[in-house]
Amino acid sequence: MTVSSLLFAPLFAAGENSAFEDQAAQGDSHRVVIEQLLDGLHRAAAESDAADYFARYTQNAHFLGTDASERWSMDAFKAYAEKPFAEGRGWRYDVVTRHLVPTASSAVYGFDELLSNEKLGLCRGSGVVVFDGERWQVAHYVLSMLIPNSIAESVGRESAQALEQADP
Secondary structure, three states: OOHHHHHHHHHHHHHHHHHHHHHHHHHHHHHHHHHHHHHHHHHHHHOOOHHHHHHOEEEEEEEEOOOOOOEEEHHHHHHHHHHHHHOOOOOOOEEEEEEEEEOOOOOEEEEEEEEEEOOOEEEEEEEEEEEOOOOEEEEEEEEEEOOOHHHHHHHHHHHHHHHHHHOO
């Protein structure tokens, strides 16, 4: 190793660390804004604030609810939510934990969150948020009910029976 390489190696390493630190700081700032986006989504739903709630989704987003029939475009989801929101009967899900998952694109994050709901108990919300150059929005949201393994078989049977009874 030459003397010059010994002298300049720390400078190059510092430059690499600086770039890494810049990326980490940008990721941290994305995380803060994404957390605010998702917290605001839940707050708007609980307050029956349709304008704020739906502004947090992309125009072509989809919401998947707990029922197999619930795969809604934003237009269909707005139609579903119109009456309960107008009557002040939004839905409240309190965040227990949340994980944000960066992707290869700094403009796309995945997420999953453990939620608590008075009627449904523990649920899981998961999805994708995207940055459109101006703001972060939810592009896809999936709400799932969590079923303890100890009762999963009986819940599965009841679900199958309910579906059979629903089909004429």
